[in-house]
Amino acid sequence: MTSEATATVETALAARAVDVTKVYGKGETAVHAVDGISVDFPSQQLTAVMGPSGSGKSTLLHCLAGLDRVTSGEIWIGDIALSGLSERQLTLLRREHIGFVFQAFNLLPTLTAAENIELPLSIAGRKPDQAWYDTVIEAVGLRPRLRHRPAELSGGEQQRVAGARALVGRPTVIFADEPTGNLDSKSSTELLNFMRRSVDEFGQTVVMVTHDPNAAAYADRVVFLADGRIVDEMTEPTAEKVLDRMKSVGA
């Protein structure tokens, strides 16, 4: 967290967590999954969130993405504070401002690839911007597969469809939860390249939870979590540096 970043908070931050805690259960059995995290996610950056299992990285992502409520603290998406939003407003916020890529089961089996990509827009009753849509389709390289259903696509193709879906609505921020978790290395590389391009060429913002140092190496910045707290940060990561840091963070 640099001083320049805080100075331009209104315009330059896509998402932000302020002193966020998330506690499951009560009393003695309470689990502090997220234990006082403050972190900024600047626009037009690919940020990786890393940490060992149980470090709270997925919980943090869910809270940031408006899928889960924080116990205390505040989440901002752009200039919208999430704690004041009703269930419905939160849903609309996800629809308008957030893109998702999950680890698995990203697509509706009954819809074609194209329909899946347009899904968030058509839920909102909007039509995609054709030029932008074409750009995205070209970027993921799925043009010939658009009429296929998920069952007929490979795992890598499915994840790229999910990536295209996240991108096509031009959200404020895209959250990716272990997007390469189920992919082979070739497919992983394709997907990560795509995410990199969407930041560099299309000016999107991506927050990616991963435990793969190779994936994290694609990020502009890596945030390390352990026991629900931020323990370290790294800019211009490489796979080796991340791996080293992971070892020291100590799982």
Place this chain on the structure above:
Amino acid sequence: MWKVVVRGLLSHKVRLALTALSIVLGVGFVAGTFVLTDTINRTFVDLFTQTTKGIDVAVRTKQTFNGQNGQQRPPLPATVLDQVKAVPGVQVAEGSMFGYAQFIGKNGKPITPGGAPTIGVSVSESPKLQAGTLRQGKLPDGPGQVAMDAHTAEKHHFTVGDKVTILLQGPPQEFRITGTVGFGSADNLAGATLAAFDQETAKKVLNRKDSYDEIDVVAAPGVTPEQLRDRVAAAVGTDYQTLTGQELVEENVKSIGPFTKIIRNSLLVFAVVALFVGSFIIVNTFSIILAQRSRELALLRCVGASRRQVLGSVLAEALIIGLVAAMIGLGAGVLIAMGLHAVFSAVGANLPTTTLVVKPQTIIIGLVVGVVATLLASLIPAIRAVRVPPVNALQERVVTTRSQAGRLRISIGALATLAGVGLLLLGLFSDRGNLLLGLFRDGGNRLLNVGIGAAVIFLGVGILSPLVARPLARLLGWPFARWAGEPGRIARGNAMRSPRRTASTAAALMIGLALVSLVTIFAASIKASTTKILDESVAADYILTGPSSSAQGFSTEVVTRLAKQPEIASAAGVRFGVAKLDGADQQLAGIDPIAYNAAVRTETTAGRLSDLANGGLAVREDMANQHGWHVGDNVAFTFPVGGTAQVPIKAIYKDNQINGKILLSLANYERYYADQVDLIALVNAGPGVSAAASRAAVERVVADFPIVQVKDQAEYKEEQSSRINQLLVLFYLLLFLSVIIAFIGIINTLALSVMERIRELGLLRALGMTRAQLRAMIRWEAVIITVLGAVLGLVVGTFFGWTLVRALHSQGITTFRLPVGSLIVFVVLAAIAGVVAAIFPGIRAARIDILRAITTE
């Protein structure tokens, strides 16, 4: 293995509860039918026992003729009573009389119990023979006195001391009520109204001159009824029948057997339909649950369970569900029996009430039916489920229930449908239909063929329906995909994705709606046919009948006086009777040929109706052909009065759906029948007389006969159609349960689909679908399914209706009428049912935890 069974059951409580509910209702209907009819039977047995109380031996004439109101016996002369009194061992012997007597209510209208008779009786002088229980006041003991049954008194606000007018065979008379009577704890006799007179008064008002309907005897101490019966029988000779009181009760009980049997069998038809629909639900639910558990079953196979063991565990689940549901269903049966009782009362068929009778046989039948239906229905999904290869347990695979539109399915479905149609048509159109099913040759009849045919058609269409489910769902879902946004589009996709599930859910509704549309079409066709027949064949301006809900006739005086009115051109009374032709009962109508010819258009092929003026009869063409009769032939009939007589055929007429097979000239009728009562009178107004004037003339005459109802043609049609509508409502109510079961099935399927698609729903929510949109999505899927079922049902129902109407063409149902408006209403109602069915699954879907949905493995 049992542990697996029990755990399996416990982990699907809600869905199994809903499944079981369909069996509960089906078994409930079956059990309720038995409870109701057993109760009715018991009621009558109690009543008969009560009314024959004190009678040791009864004497009456031998049965002769089946009249309009059941068996009628001529009275026996008073001399027989003297013979009986002389028999040693007779303590008391008394003649009793019963006949027609109908109260006029305080509103001036005759009191007509729904369907039950209006009886006048003589009160026995000996207290030992008095069957009734005096409730208030005292028994009548002189002219102008009457005792009334307590039920009528209460319902129509009569109290002891009131005056009441009573319609009798002769002119109406006024009486003073001296008391009210009941029968044991019952307030009346199975719904009948009762007017009790002392012996002398009864003789006059019931038109019995020195004759009795029955002689009741009390045995002296030490003489058994059997001994006395034999002695009396020896004394009175073989012209009379002598029975013990016990035999009398048994005979009466036997005589109501057919009545309760009709009720039981017709209700059972509906109960079987409900069970059939319930079986569809079970097939469906088990298929879905087992598909969802296929990994679990595969795992069982992996760890060494044999296919047989897995099948056993699945069937054991079904057995337990069936057993529990059947037991609950028995309880529901008692409630349903009460409900049916209320339904019958609501449509005017009064049934006497006592405590409900639950026989052991009812319990056994209910349990067996419930368990067998559940086991049979779960067999197919169970066999399908155990075919799962063990390796499936190890594979990460989303359950896909894409059915293969296999050739086998098409062949079996088509074969079943065709076989069903064949059976149906054979049953409807051929007497020899049951030759096809040798199994049913003995007990089988055309109706059974029709029923089995219909069931097989339902099965066939059910088997075929997955093939049409996808295109039909695409078509029916089009408006939603077009106008209901993304939820509508996904709903259509979901309805199309597993055609087998969609189809079998819809099929359950299809059955209910097919039957509902069948009865609706049938009723509309009857109405249209009646109207057509009336328009074509009846020229009369007014139709006069007795009280609407009974076959009670009225005095011939009405027609005599009408004919004398200047505004009236002619009035034709129609009397009905039965004569024996070659030993078999033959219905006939007694008519005044001239007046009748003016009122009913009858086209003759030989002779003319007016040729009957000097006696003789006219016969319908088909009957004449069948017997090879020609005008001028004499036919031997046996009549109640005068025995066998040769009657000449004077005319042969074409069927006009009104005349019946034989018209007997009034001159002959009056000679051959003792009772002269018109059941219907047809009145033509004079030429140029205004409707108001002729109506006034008719009303003027009828004013003295409160029992007679006057209707012009429009009113008559109106009455006919409202009667049909009443029946239609009864049918709707009876079919309602089947529709409810189908409705439960829809809820069940939707709820199961929600469970199965929990990850998709979570994904949609994550991507920004609101709860309202999610609910809408499930709602439109439900609507597509219900409308699909409704459309299939209408198609099948229309086919059934059409064939039924064709088959009954000769019975007077000549017009096929498709009540388009009603059928559209059914589809709309089905759509609304879909909306309602989606509420609970929708709420569940909207409440799912997004995080759990998208993170569960």
